[in-house]
Amino acid sequence: MRLLLKYLLLLIAPFLSLSTLASGGGGPAFAEGVNYIDVKPPLIVNYGGEAKMRYIKAEISIRTEDMHGATEITHHLPLIRDKLISILSQQTEESVATAEGKEKLRLFALAEINKALHAIDKAPEAEDKKKDKKEKDKKDKKKSDKDKKSKDKKSKSKDDDEEKSDEQDKHKDEHAGPASDLFFNNFVVQK
Template identity: 60%
Template structure:
Protein backbone atom coordinates (compact mmCIF):
# COMPACT_ATOMS: atom_id res chain seq x y z
CA UNK A 1 0.00 0.00 0.00
CA UNK A 2 2.91 2.29 0.83
CA UNK A 3 4.46 1.55 -2.53
CA UNK A 4 1.23 2.58 -4.18
CA UNK A 5 1.19 5.89 -2.30
CA UNK A 6 4.81 6.60 -3.18
CA UNK A 7 4.11 5.77 -6.80
CA UNK A 8 1.17 8.19 -6.87
CA UNK A 9 3.24 10.92 -5.21
CA UNK A 10 6.06 10.39 -7.69
CA UNK A 11 3.68 10.66 -10.64
CA UNK A 12 2.08 13.77 -9.11
CA UNK A 13 5.54 15.34 -8.65
CA UNK A 14 6.47 14.65 -12.27
CA UNK A 15 3.20 16.16 -13.48
CA UNK A 16 3.69 19.25 -11.32
CA UNK A 17 7.25 19.66 -12.58
CA UNK A 18 6.12 19.44 -16.21
CA UNK A 19 3.39 22.02 -15.58
CA UNK A 20 5.95 24.41 -14.05
CA UNK A 21 8.29 23.97 -17.01
CA UNK A 22 5.46 24.72 -19.45
CA UNK A 23 4.42 27.79 -17.45
CA UNK A 24 7.97 29.17 -17.59
CA UNK A 25 8.35 28.37 -21.29
CA UNK A 26 5.00 29.86 -22.32
CA UNK A 27 6.09 33.56 -22.27
CA UNK A 28 9.19 32.71 -24.31
CA UNK A 29 7.10 30.88 -26.87
CA UNK A 30 4.63 33.76 -27.06
CA UNK A 31 7.49 36.19 -27.63
CA UNK A 32 8.99 33.99 -30.32
CA UNK A 33 11.99 33.00 -28.19
CA UNK A 34 14.46 30.93 -30.18
CA UNK A 35 12.56 31.38 -33.43
CA UNK A 36 13.81 33.40 -36.39
CA UNK A 37 12.37 36.91 -36.46
CA UNK A 38 11.71 39.05 -39.53
CA UNK A 39 13.60 38.75 -42.80
CA UNK A 40 16.70 36.57 -43.10
CA UNK A 41 20.12 38.19 -43.42
CA UNK A 42 21.35 38.92 -46.93
CA UNK A 43 19.40 39.69 -50.08
CA UNK A 44 15.60 39.53 -49.77
CA UNK A 45 12.90 39.63 -52.44
CA UNK A 46 9.63 40.99 -51.08
CA UNK A 47 6.54 40.42 -53.28
CA UNK A 48 3.91 43.14 -53.57
CA UNK A 49 0.97 40.89 -52.82
CA UNK A 50 -1.74 40.69 -53.99
CA UNK A 51 -0.88 41.90 -57.53
CA UNK A 52 -1.89 45.46 -58.39
CA UNK A 53 -4.89 45.94 -60.68
CA UNK A 54 -5.09 49.61 -61.70
CA UNK A 55 -7.31 51.57 -64.06
CA UNK A 56 -5.14 53.97 -66.12
CA UNK A 57 -5.41 56.52 -68.91
CA UNK A 58 -8.06 58.83 -67.46
CA UNK A 59 -11.72 59.05 -68.56
CA UNK A 60 -13.08 57.13 -71.52
CA UNK A 61 -12.75 53.46 -72.29
CA UNK A 62 -11.72 51.41 -69.26
CA UNK A 63 -8.09 50.29 -69.47
CA UNK A 64 -6.32 48.24 -66.85
CA UNK A 65 -2.82 47.32 -65.75
CA UNK A 66 -2.25 44.12 -63.78
CA UNK A 67 1.23 44.15 -62.28
CA UNK A 68 2.98 41.49 -60.21
CA UNK A 69 5.91 43.27 -58.57
CA UNK A 70 8.74 42.44 -56.18
CA UNK A 71 11.09 44.70 -54.23
CA UNK A 72 14.69 43.70 -53.61
CA UNK A 73 16.56 44.65 -50.41
CA UNK A 74 20.20 43.94 -49.66
CA UNK A 75 19.91 43.11 -45.96
CA UNK A 76 17.43 42.10 -43.27
CA UNK A 77 17.08 45.61 -41.83
CA UNK A 78 16.04 47.10 -45.17
CA UNK A 79 13.81 44.13 -45.94
CA UNK A 80 11.94 44.53 -42.64
CA UNK A 81 11.50 48.24 -43.34
CA UNK A 82 10.10 47.53 -46.81
CA UNK A 83 7.76 44.86 -45.43
CA UNK A 84 6.54 47.14 -42.65
CA UNK A 85 5.68 49.91 -45.12
CA UNK A 86 4.11 47.76 -47.86
CA UNK A 87 0.77 49.65 -47.62
CA UNK A 88 2.65 52.90 -48.32
CA UNK A 89 4.52 51.30 -51.22
CA UNK A 90 1.28 49.97 -52.72
CA UNK A 91 -0.29 53.44 -52.45
CA UNK A 92 2.62 55.04 -54.32
CA UNK A 93 2.59 52.38 -57.02
CA UNK A 94 -1.15 52.72 -57.59
CA UNK A 95 -0.77 56.50 -57.95
CA UNK A 96 2.09 56.12 -60.42
CA UNK A 97 0.57 53.38 -62.56
CA UNK A 98 -2.85 55.02 -62.78
CA UNK A 99 -1.27 58.20 -64.22
CA UNK A 100 0.38 56.48 -67.19
CA UNK A 101 -0.43 56.70 -70.88
CA UNK A 102 -0.57 54.01 -73.55
CA UNK A 103 2.72 55.28 -74.99
CA UNK A 104 4.56 54.36 -71.79
CA UNK A 105 2.92 51.08 -70.80
CA UNK A 106 2.93 49.68 -74.36
CA UNK A 107 6.69 49.83 -75.05
CA UNK A 108 9.72 48.12 -73.53
CA UNK A 109 11.45 51.49 -73.13
CA UNK A 110 8.42 52.94 -71.38
CA UNK A 111 8.13 50.02 -68.97
CA UNK A 112 11.82 50.23 -68.10
CA UNK A 113 11.47 53.97 -67.46
CA UNK A 114 8.39 53.29 -65.33
CA UNK A 115 10.24 50.64 -63.32
CA UNK A 116 13.17 52.97 -62.56
CA UNK A 117 10.87 55.87 -61.73
CA UNK A 118 8.70 53.75 -59.40
CA UNK A 119 11.81 52.44 -57.61
CA UNK A 120 13.04 56.00 -57.00
CA UNK A 121 9.61 57.05 -55.69
CA UNK A 122 9.41 54.02 -53.37
CA UNK A 123 12.77 54.91 -51.82
CA UNK A 124 11.78 58.56 -51.54
CA UNK A 125 8.58 57.63 -49.70
CA UNK A 126 10.38 55.21 -47.36
CA UNK A 127 13.07 57.76 -46.47
CA UNK A 128 10.50 60.50 -45.91
CA UNK A 129 8.35 58.41 -43.58
CA UNK A 130 11.48 57.55 -41.57
CA UNK A 131 12.55 61.21 -41.40
CA UNK A 132 15.81 60.48 -43.25
CA UNK A 133 17.59 62.67 -45.85
CA UNK A 134 17.07 61.88 -49.52
CA UNK A 135 20.28 61.44 -51.49
CA UNK A 136 20.16 61.43 -55.28
CA UNK A 137 22.96 59.06 -56.18
CA UNK A 138 22.94 58.61 -59.92
CA UNK A 139 21.21 59.42 -63.18
CA UNK A 140 19.78 56.56 -65.22
CA UNK A 141 17.05 56.32 -67.80
CA UNK A 142 16.10 55.74 -71.41
CA UNK A 143 15.08 59.20 -72.51
CA UNK A 144 17.23 61.93 -74.02
CA UNK A 145 15.82 64.80 -71.98
CA UNK A 146 18.21 65.92 -69.19
CA UNK A 147 15.37 66.89 -66.83
CA UNK A 148 14.63 64.35 -64.06
CA UNK A 149 11.18 63.03 -63.27
CA UNK A 150 11.19 64.89 -59.94
CA UNK A 151 13.20 68.06 -60.49
CA UNK A 152 16.15 68.30 -58.04
CA UNK A 153 17.31 71.54 -56.47
CA UNK A 154 20.82 71.04 -57.79
CA UNK A 155 22.27 70.02 -61.15
CA UNK A 156 24.98 67.94 -59.48
CA UNK A 157 24.82 64.18 -59.91
CA UNK A 158 24.85 63.75 -56.13
CA UNK A 159 22.76 66.00 -53.89
CA UNK A 160 21.07 65.81 -50.53
CA UNK A 161 17.76 67.49 -49.77
CA UNK A 162 15.96 68.01 -46.48
CA UNK A 163 12.91 65.96 -45.58
CA UNK A 164 10.08 66.44 -43.09
CA UNK A 165 10.95 65.64 -39.43
CA UNK A 166 10.39 62.10 -38.19
CA UNK A 167 7.35 63.24 -36.22
CA UNK A 168 5.37 63.77 -39.42
CA UNK A 169 2.38 61.44 -39.68
CA UNK A 170 2.97 60.73 -43.38
CA UNK A 171 5.28 61.87 -46.20
CA UNK A 172 4.25 64.54 -48.63
CA UNK A 173 2.27 63.39 -51.64
CA UNK A 174 4.45 61.91 -54.36
CA UNK A 175 3.85 63.36 -57.84
CA UNK A 176 2.90 60.89 -60.52
CA UNK A 177 5.36 60.15 -63.30
CA UNK A 178 5.10 62.71 -66.13
CA UNK A 179 3.41 61.48 -69.26
CA UNK A 180 5.06 61.40 -72.67
CA UNK A 181 3.54 60.89 -76.10
CA UNK A 182 6.45 58.68 -77.20
CA UNK A 183 9.10 56.65 -75.39
CA UNK A 184 11.87 58.87 -76.81
CA UNK A 185 10.45 61.85 -74.89
CA UNK A 186 10.74 60.16 -71.50
CA UNK A 187 12.68 62.20 -68.95
CA UNK A 188 15.72 60.89 -67.13
CA UNK A 189 15.24 59.31 -63.72
CA UNK A 190 17.27 60.35 -60.68
CA UNK A 191 18.04 57.19 -58.67
CA UNK A 192 17.40 57.47 -54.93
CA UNK A 193 19.52 55.34 -52.61
CA UNK A 194 17.26 53.74 -50.04
CA UNK A 195 15.98 50.47 -48.49
CA UNK A 196 14.75 49.19 -51.89
CA UNK A 197 17.73 48.34 -54.09
CA UNK A 198 15.63 47.24 -57.08
CA UNK A 199 12.08 46.75 -58.33
CA UNK A 200 11.03 43.88 -60.56
CA UNK A 201 8.06 43.65 -62.90
CA UNK A 202 7.53 39.89 -62.58
CA UNK A 203 4.41 40.17 -64.71
CA UNK A 204 2.99 43.28 -66.36
CA UNK A 205 -0.24 42.93 -68.33
CA UNK A 206 -2.06 45.80 -70.05
CA UNK A 207 -5.75 45.40 -70.92
CA UNK A 208 -7.01 48.06 -73.37
Protein backbone atom coordinates in the same frame (compact mmCIF):
# COMPACT_ATOMS: atom_id res chain seq x y z
CA MET B 1 1.91 9.42 -8.65
CA ARG B 2 -0.44 12.25 -9.64
CA LEU B 3 1.23 14.53 -7.19
CA LEU B 4 4.59 13.76 -8.76
CA LEU B 5 3.29 14.56 -12.27
CA LYS B 6 1.83 17.86 -11.09
CA TYR B 7 5.12 18.72 -9.44
CA LEU B 8 7.10 17.92 -12.63
CA LEU B 9 4.68 19.93 -14.73
CA LEU B 10 5.10 22.95 -12.45
CA LEU B 11 8.87 22.66 -12.78
CA ILE B 12 8.86 22.30 -16.57
CA ALA B 13 6.17 24.90 -17.43
CA PRO B 14 8.33 28.05 -16.98
CA PHE B 15 10.99 26.65 -19.29
CA LEU B 16 8.45 25.84 -21.97
CA SER B 17 7.07 29.38 -21.94
CA LEU B 18 10.58 30.88 -22.06
CA SER B 19 11.46 28.83 -25.13
CA THR B 20 8.25 30.00 -26.78
CA LEU B 21 9.13 33.64 -26.09
CA ALA B 22 12.70 33.18 -27.31
CA SER B 23 11.59 31.66 -30.60
CA GLY B 24 10.67 35.10 -31.94
CA GLY B 25 7.58 36.87 -33.14
CA GLY B 26 5.06 36.07 -35.78
CA GLY B 27 6.57 38.30 -38.51
CA PRO B 28 8.51 37.05 -41.52
CA ALA B 29 12.15 36.14 -41.01
CA PHE B 30 14.58 37.77 -43.42
CA ALA B 31 18.05 36.65 -44.45
CA GLU B 32 21.11 38.77 -43.70
CA GLY B 33 21.83 39.50 -47.36
CA VAL B 34 19.59 40.19 -50.34
CA ASN B 35 15.84 39.75 -49.82
CA TYR B 36 12.93 39.89 -52.26
CA ILE B 37 9.57 41.12 -51.01
CA ASP B 38 6.48 40.41 -53.10
CA VAL B 39 3.84 43.13 -53.23
CA LYS B 40 0.75 40.98 -52.74
CA PRO B 41 -1.94 40.81 -53.97
CA PRO B 42 -1.11 41.91 -57.54
CA LEU B 43 -1.97 45.52 -58.33
CA ILE B 44 -4.88 46.06 -60.72
CA VAL B 45 -5.51 49.68 -61.69
CA ASN B 46 -7.36 51.65 -64.35
CA TYR B 47 -5.20 53.98 -66.42
CA GLY B 48 -5.19 56.26 -69.44
CA GLY B 49 -8.09 58.61 -68.82
CA GLU B 50 -11.82 58.34 -69.43
CA ALA B 51 -11.91 57.64 -73.18
CA LYS B 52 -11.89 53.87 -72.78
CA MET B 53 -11.62 51.56 -69.80
CA ARG B 54 -8.08 50.21 -69.66
CA TYR B 55 -6.30 48.42 -66.89
CA ILE B 56 -2.85 47.32 -65.78
CA LYS B 57 -2.26 44.21 -63.72
CA ALA B 58 1.20 44.20 -62.19
CA GLU B 59 2.86 41.58 -60.01
CA ILE B 60 5.77 43.36 -58.36
CA SER B 61 8.74 42.34 -56.21
CA ILE B 62 11.08 44.69 -54.40
CA ARG B 63 14.71 43.78 -53.72
CA THR B 64 16.57 44.90 -50.61
CA GLU B 65 20.24 44.49 -49.84
CA ASP B 66 19.90 43.73 -46.12
CA MET B 67 17.60 42.54 -43.38
CA HIS B 68 16.92 46.07 -42.10
CA GLY B 69 15.72 47.22 -45.53
CA ALA B 70 13.45 44.17 -45.84
CA THR B 71 11.92 44.88 -42.45
CA GLU B 72 11.38 48.54 -43.32
CA ILE B 73 9.77 47.75 -46.67
CA THR B 74 7.51 45.11 -45.15
CA HIS B 75 6.47 47.53 -42.40
CA HIS B 76 5.60 50.27 -44.93
CA LEU B 77 4.01 47.97 -47.53
CA PRO B 78 0.62 49.78 -47.40
CA LEU B 79 2.37 53.07 -48.24
CA ILE B 80 4.33 51.39 -51.03
CA ARG B 81 1.16 49.84 -52.50
CA ASP B 82 -0.53 53.26 -52.43
CA LYS B 83 2.43 54.88 -54.23
CA LEU B 84 2.52 52.14 -56.85
CA ILE B 85 -1.24 52.36 -57.48
CA SER B 86 -0.97 56.14 -57.92
CA ILE B 87 1.98 55.81 -60.30
CA LEU B 88 0.40 53.06 -62.40
CA SER B 89 -2.94 54.85 -62.68
CA GLN B 90 -1.23 57.98 -64.06
CA GLN B 91 0.29 56.14 -67.02
CA THR B 92 -0.69 56.72 -70.62
CA GLU B 93 -1.21 54.11 -73.29
CA GLU B 94 2.03 55.20 -74.98
CA SER B 95 4.11 54.91 -71.82
CA VAL B 96 3.20 51.26 -71.18
CA ALA B 97 3.24 50.13 -74.82
CA THR B 98 7.04 49.83 -75.20
CA ALA B 99 9.81 48.10 -73.29
CA GLU B 100 11.56 51.46 -72.85
CA GLY B 101 8.41 52.95 -71.36
CA LYS B 102 8.06 50.07 -68.91
CA GLU B 103 11.72 50.42 -67.91
CA LYS B 104 11.27 54.15 -67.25
CA LEU B 105 8.15 53.33 -65.24
CA ARG B 106 10.06 50.74 -63.21
CA LEU B 107 12.90 53.13 -62.40
CA PHE B 108 10.49 55.97 -61.60
CA ALA B 109 8.48 53.72 -59.26
CA LEU B 110 11.67 52.60 -57.49
CA ALA B 111 12.77 56.21 -56.97
CA GLU B 112 9.33 57.22 -55.68
CA ILE B 113 9.22 54.32 -53.22
CA ASN B 114 12.61 55.26 -51.79
CA LYS B 115 11.63 58.93 -51.68
CA ALA B 116 8.46 58.08 -49.73
CA LEU B 117 10.36 55.87 -47.29
CA HIS B 118 12.97 58.59 -46.72
CA ALA B 119 10.23 61.16 -46.14
CA ILE B 120 8.71 58.98 -43.42
CA ASP B 121 11.96 58.21 -41.67
CA LYS B 122 13.43 61.67 -42.27
CA ALA B 123 16.55 59.62 -43.03
CA PRO B 124 19.28 61.91 -41.63
CA GLU B 125 21.73 59.02 -41.85
CA ALA B 126 21.03 58.57 -45.55
CA GLU B 127 21.54 62.29 -46.16
CA ASP B 128 24.85 62.18 -44.27
CA LYS B 129 25.94 59.18 -46.33
CA LYS B 130 25.04 61.00 -49.56
CA LYS B 131 27.02 64.08 -48.46
CA ASP B 132 30.00 61.94 -47.49
CA LYS B 133 29.83 60.09 -50.81
CA LYS B 134 29.63 63.36 -52.78
CA GLU B 135 32.63 64.76 -50.91
CA LYS B 136 34.56 61.54 -51.49
CA ASP B 137 33.60 61.57 -55.18
CA LYS B 138 34.82 65.18 -55.49
CA LYS B 139 38.14 64.29 -53.87
CA ASP B 140 38.49 61.20 -56.06
CA LYS B 141 37.70 63.25 -59.16
CA LYS B 142 40.29 65.91 -58.26
CA LYS B 143 42.85 63.18 -57.67
CA SER B 144 42.01 61.47 -60.94
CA ASP B 145 42.19 64.82 -62.78
CA LYS B 146 45.70 65.36 -61.39
CA ASP B 147 46.67 61.83 -62.37
CA LYS B 148 45.34 62.39 -65.88
CA LYS B 149 47.40 65.54 -66.31
CA SER B 150 50.58 63.85 -65.13
CA LYS B 151 50.12 60.80 -67.34
CA ASP B 152 50.02 60.58 -71.10
CA LYS B 153 46.66 60.97 -72.79
CA LYS B 154 44.39 58.01 -72.24
CA SER B 155 42.47 56.37 -75.00
CA LYS B 156 38.97 57.61 -75.81
CA SER B 157 37.38 54.28 -74.94
CA LYS B 158 38.67 54.48 -71.35
CA ASP B 159 37.18 57.96 -70.99
CA ASP B 160 33.87 56.70 -72.33
CA ASP B 161 33.95 53.84 -69.81
CA GLU B 162 34.57 56.32 -66.97
CA GLU B 163 31.68 58.50 -68.13
CA LYS B 164 29.40 55.45 -68.21
CA SER B 165 30.57 54.52 -64.72
CA ASP B 166 29.83 58.07 -63.50
CA GLU B 167 26.34 57.87 -65.03
CA GLN B 168 25.74 54.52 -63.33
CA ASP B 169 26.88 55.94 -59.98
CA LYS B 170 24.54 58.91 -60.46
CA HIS B 171 21.73 56.48 -61.33
CA LYS B 172 22.45 54.49 -58.15
CA ASP B 173 22.39 57.68 -56.05
CA GLU B 174 19.00 58.64 -57.46
CA HIS B 175 17.54 55.31 -56.32
CA ALA B 176 19.46 54.96 -53.04
CA GLY B 177 17.29 53.70 -50.24
CA PRO B 178 15.92 50.56 -48.63
CA ALA B 179 14.56 49.36 -51.98
CA SER B 180 17.53 48.55 -54.21
CA ASP B 181 15.48 47.37 -57.18
CA LEU B 182 11.93 46.78 -58.34
CA PHE B 183 10.82 44.00 -60.65
CA PHE B 184 7.69 43.53 -62.71
CA ASN B 185 7.23 39.77 -62.36
CA ASN B 186 4.16 40.05 -64.55
CA PHE B 187 2.88 43.17 -66.30
CA VAL B 188 -0.39 42.87 -68.22
CA VAL B 189 -1.96 45.79 -70.07
CA GLN B 190 -5.53 45.67 -71.36
CA LYS B 191 -6.15 48.25 -74.07
